[in-house]
Amino acid sequence: MAILHAEGIEKRYGARTVGPVSFMLAAGETGLVLGGSGSGKSTLLDLIHGTRRASAGAAVLHIGGWRRDLFNLSVPELVAARRAAIGYCTQFLPAIPGRTGLDLARQVAPSVAAEAVFERLALPPRIWNLPASSWSGGEKQRLNLALAALRRPPLLLLDEPFAALDRALHPVLRSFLTDLAEEGTALLIALHHAEDGLPAARTLVSLNQPAKG
Numbered sequence: 001m002a003i004l005h006a007e008g009i010e011k012r013y014g015a016r017t018v019g020p021v022s023f024m025l026a027a028g029e030t031g032l033v034l035g036g037s038g039s040g041k042s043t044l045l046d047l048i049h050g051t052r053r054a055s056a057g058a059a060v061l062h063i064g065g066w067r068r069d070l071f072n073l074s075v076p077e078l079v080a081a082r083r084a085a086i087g088y089c090t091q092f093l094p095a096i097p098g099r100t101g102l103d104l105a106r107q108v109a110p111s112v113a114a115e116a117v118f119e120r121l122a123l124p125p126r127i128w129n130l131p132a133s134s135w136s137g138g139e140k141q142r143l144n145l146a147l148a149a150l151r152r153p154p155l156l157l158l159d160e161p162f163a164a165l166d167r168a169l170h171p172v173l174r175s176f177l178t179d180l181a182e183e184g185t186a187l188l189i190a191l192h193h194a195e196d197g198l199p200a201a202r203t204l205v206s207l208n209q210p211a212k213g
Ligand SMILES: Nc1ncnc2c1ncn2[C@@H]1O[C@H](COP(=O)(O)OP(=O)(O)OP(=O)(O)O)[C@@H](O)[C@H]1O
Pocket: 013, 014, 016, 018, 035, 036, 037, 038, 039, 040, 041, 042, 043, 044, 211
């Protein structure tokens, strides 16, 4: 059963068009969105998350008895759907000045032991109580992933999750994501190259050409 069904998703930027893109992603499945720089990977994830508005198509989220096109939700409905079902790990941490990594985690998921997730992601305890804005790029990227995954959303969108990490940390991230998928989270991962994906990943979308235009 698909948790996410993308049907002809398209985004027009003037004369440039990303898509149309269609695919099905099942619970516990890892799907890849591949493509070079500027091909439209972030655009596609943003459309599904509702951060950008699609020009055409549908993104049907199916969870339990709930089945809705994310593109047709009101703002309160979209906010509720995101809170209940969608995690989004973007390339950039929206750090708030002065807020520590642990503060941010407690704000996102007060009842979850963030320390265990931080440890899984090899984030050193000495930085947990420092302002997140002072963390390194790779630390911020892992914090962003922790924040997106803490509440165990049924659907997790990941934009270039390996980009700021050195190779030594790739197995840490792979193992974390593999466990999430085995526990039932559907992962949709945007990457430049398939080799950065997970062993069980399936390529759902190839945006090999730059956006038309
Ligand atoms: N608001 C916008 N107005 C016009 N063009 C845009 C806008 N946002 C994105 N684009 C263009 O759409 C194309 C896709 O951009 P996008 O950021 O989705 O690519 P990407 O595959 O994620 O790239 P990268 O791998 O470099 O992050 C690019 O050519 C970009 O310049």
